[in-house]
Amino acid sequence: MSDQHFPARLADVGAQVEATLERLLDAQPLPGEVARPQRLLAAMRYAALNGGKRLRPFLFIESARLFGVEGAGVLRAACAVEMVHCYSLVHDDLPAMDDDDLRRGKPTAHKAFDEATAILAGDGLLTFAFDVMADAATHPDPRIRCDLALGLARASGLGGMAGGQQLDLDAEHAAAPLDHAAIAQLQSMKTGALLRFSAEGGAIFADASDSDRNALADYGRALGAAFQIADDILDAEGDEAAMGKRVAKDAGRNKGTLVGILGLEAARSLRDELAEEAVNALARFGDKADVLIAAARFTASRAS
Amino acid sequence: MSDQHFPARLADVGAQVEATLERLLDAQPLPGEVARPQRLLAAMRYAALNGGKRLRPFLFIESARLFGVEGAGVLRAACAVEMVHCYSLVHDDLPAMDDDDLRRGKPTAHKAFDEATAILAGDGLLTFAFDVMADAATHPDPRIRCDLALGLARASGLGGMAGGQQLDLDAEHAAAPLDHAAIAQLQSMKTGALLRFSAEGGAIFADASDSDRNALADYGRALGAAFQIADDILDAEGDEAAMGKRVAKDAGRNKGTLVGILGLEAARSLRDELAEEAVNALARFGDKADVLIAAARFTASRAS
Numbered sequence: 001m002s003d004q005h006f007p008a009r010l011a012d013v014g015a016q017v018e019a020t021l022e023r024l025l026d027a028q029p030l031p032g033e034v035a036r037p038q039r040l041l042a043a044m045r046y047a048a049l050n051g052g053k054r055l056r057p058f059l060f061i062e063s064a065r066l067f068g069v070e071g072a073g074v075l076r077a078a079c080a081v082e083m084v085h086c087y088s089l090v091h092d093d094l095p096a097m098d099d100d101d102l103r104r105g106k107p108t109a110h111k112a113f114d115e116a117t118a119i120l121a122g123d124g125l126l127t128f129a130f131d132v133m134a135d136a137a138t139h140p141d142p143r144i145r146c147d148l149a150l151g152l153a154r155a156s157g158l159g160g161m162a163g164g165q166q167l168d169l170d171a172e173h174a175a176a177p178l179d180h181a182a183i184a185q186l187q188s189m190k191t192g193a194l195l196r197f198s199a200e201g202g203a204i205f206a207d208a209s210d211s212d213r214n215a216l217a218d219y220g221r222a223l224g225a226a227f228q229i230a231d232d233i234l235d236a237e238g239d240e241a242a243m244g245k246r247v248a249k250d251a252g253r254n255k256g257t258l259v260g261i262l263g264l265e266a267a268r269s270l271r272d273e274l275a276e277e278a279v280n281a282l283a284r285f286g287d288k289a290d291v292l293i294a295a296a297r298f299t300a301s302r303a304s
Numbered sequence: 305m306s307d308q309h310f311p312a313r314l315a316d317v318g319a320q321v322e323a324t325l326e327r328l329l330d331a332q333p334l335p336g337e338v339a340r341p342q343r344l345l346a347a348m349r350y351a352a353l354n355g356g357k358r359l360r361p362f363l364f365i366e367s368a369r370l371f372g373v374e375g376a377g378v379l380r381a382a383c384a385v386e387m388v389h390c391y392s393l394v395h396d397d398l399p400a401m402d403d404d405d406l407r408r409g410k411p412t413a414h415k416a417f418d419e420a421t422a423i424l425a426g427d428g429l430l431t432f433a434f435d436v437m438a439d440a441a442t443h444p445d446p447r448i449r450c451d452l453a454l455g456l457a458r459a460s461g462l463g464g465m466a467g468g469q470q471l472d473l474d475a476e477h478a479a480a481p482l483d484h485a486a487i488a489q490l491q492s493m494k495t496g497a498l499l500r501f502s503a504e505g506g507a508i509f510a511d512a513s514d515s516d517r518n519a520l521a522d523y524g525r526a527l528g529a530a531f532q533i534a535d536d537i538l539d540a541e542g543d544e545a546a547m548g549k550r551v552a553k554d555a556g557r558n559k560g561t562l563v564g565i566l567g568l569e570a571a572r573s574l575r576d577e578l579a580e581e582a583v584n585a586l587a588r589f590g591d592k593a594d595v596l597i598a599a600a601r602f603t604a605s606r607a608s
Contacts, residue, residue, distance in 0.1 A: 029463045030458065030463060031458075032454075032455060032458035032459070032463070032464075033458050033461075033462070033463020033464060033467075034463055034464060034467070034468075034489065034492055034493045034497060035463060035467065035489065035493070036462050036463050036467065037462070037467045037470045037471050037474070039470055039474060040462055040466065040467055040470035041462060044462065087427075091423055091424075091427060094420075094423065096418070096419035096420045096423060097420050097423065114400070115400035116398075116400045116401050116473050117470065117473065119395055119398065119400060119401065119423065120395075120466050120469055120470050120473075122427070123391075123395060123426070123427075123430065123461075123466045124461050124462040124466045124467070126427065126430055126431065127430065127457050127460050127461030127462070127466065128457065128461050128462060130434040130438075130453055130456075130457045131454060131457035131458060131461060133453075134438075134450045134451075134453035134454040134457065135450075135454055136450070141446075142445075142446040142447040142449070142450040143446040145446070145450050146438045146440070146446040146449050146450055146453075147438075149434055149437075149438035149450075149453055150336075150435060150438040150439055151336060152434075153431050153432065153434045153435035153438060154334065154335075154336030154337050154435060155336070156431050157337075157427075157428050157431030157432050157435060158337070158340050158341070158344055158345060158348065158428040158431070158432060159333045159334065159336070159337020159338055159339060159340050160336075160337060160338060162344065162424050162427045162428045162431065163337075163338070163339065163340065163341045163344055163428070164338075165424055166341045166343055166344035166421065166424050167341050169420050169421065169424075170341070170343060185338065185339065188338055189338045189339070189341075193338060
């Protein structure tokens with residue numbers, strides 16, 4: 001796949017993800033559910049059906065496709081990953097956390113609803129992610145469903161995304177700014193772990209060999225690191241209109257970024273090196289990995 | 305088991321649950337976790353190692369024991385249920401929700417730490433619950449692990465506990481107080497669903513027949529309803545010192561309870577009827593169900 005065709009592919013998969021999320025977040029209760037309260041469902045839908053790029057489910061889906069696996073089950077599992085991402089945005093935006101009023105130019109969930117409903121909508125999306133992973137409709141083999149749920153939990157919780165957000169909060173109150181290693185660890189948890197799992201998860205779904213699975217985890221890890229630096233570069237360069245959220249906020253709050261430590265020039269080089277590291281992790285798959293290769297380059301280039 | 309021996313049994317199982325939670329919430333990262341940030345781990349431990357009665361894990365463990373199944377795996381699964389309960393207390397206590405400063409006479413998590421850390425500690429406990437359920441260390445059969453994770457998710461999320469909390473918030477802002485049916489539905493979601501799953505979960509763990517599993521679900525459903533009415537009676541009768549939290553709060557905020565609709569006398573009768581309904585659901589198990597029978601009567605009598 002040429003890099004020019006990549007945005008269309010991303011948009012196409014994103015539309016399938018949106019449609020699947022739409023069906024999952026339906027008003028009809030599932031077996032074992034008492035009822036689906038209207039306001040909470042509306043808040044969960046607001047948070048999940050948000051027009052995002054759907055990079056995480058895209059990586060999951062394209063990683064599974066690398067092994068010839070596609071279809072409704074993969075889409076469901078990919079949506080579970082996206083629900084975890086969406087829950088994290090809702091909770092991170094809360095007044096007690098980053099206190100953001102806007103996301104992608106729209107009011108954040110606690111502004112569109114209220115704070116209590118936003119907390120519950122995040123909780124509901126996180127819980128529903130594991131519902132979807134554990135459900136036989138996602139994959140016929142329960143061993144694989146368990147591996148997916150376990151991998152998602154490890155990437156998202158105390159030792160992954162939630163832990164990374166805590167380190168980020170800690171850094172705001174720390175006496176000294178974080179050094180390069182501490183920032184790299186924070187980012188590998190806060191944004192890296194879920195991106196890594198997104199790529200690895202597709203291989204788990206496809207029951208790929210351990211070495212293939214590890215290659216995709218390595219790809220996801222490098223892509224995740226590149227993604228975060230690209231994001232920090234965007235933040236440093238960006239303007240409010242283009243981003244739809246307040247900028248230079250992280251710098252203002254003394255949150256360490258690698259851009260702050262390395263400067264823009266060196267940060268761009270590191271980002272591009274990491275994107276190439278991601279590409280190199282896929283060498284074993286040859287041309288079949290073209291889409292994932294384009295994804296790594298796209299992730300880096302969005303901040304060029 | 306005579307009712308006099310029940311408190312000792314509850315305390316004994318509670319101590320095993322406490323010890324298992326202590327081991328699970330260890331500083332050592334698990335495979336797939338990057339690191340366990342100290343402050344978040346401390347907040348999760350504060351919320352989980354709280355000296356509660358551990359009624360939910362007790363029901364899970366005694367339900368599995370009814371089928372001759374016990375050991376380390378059951379304890380882990382029971383702790384996953386307790387983690388979900390503990391996360392819900394942390395989030396319900398937040399300023400945007402019930403705004404409670406004390407729980408069991410101790411500062412709530414957001415008072416002992418801060419609001420952002422409390423939100424993340426709840427998120428971390430919820431996520432870790434599914435980690436534990438999906439982990440092969442909990443049960444050798446992945447089909448059963450998936451059934452447990454799915455049942456836990458359905459009981460906890462949009463269509464269960466989180467949804468019930470939303471209905472409770474909605475009721476505060478409603479023009480008219482809730483009627484009997486609406487309160488019963490709210491409570492069947494907010495507290496009932498997880499208690500029902502606690503009893504049913506032990507049967508799932510033990511791979512019991514569908515009819516045995518359904519009997520335990522019926523038991524848990526009736527016990528859960530009795531529990532909530534007993535709690536509302538305690539709230540109406542209680543005093544601040546005995547409860548360790550502010551009382552008559554629910555009444556003051558116009559939250560509907562069945563005590564408010566029926567009066568104390570009729571509420572006590574309904575509570576006792578529900579406890580007997582729980583007991584009757586266990587008829588098929590004969591004397592083997594003595595502990596669970598005592599649990600139903602204990603649940604009701606704590607508010608006598």
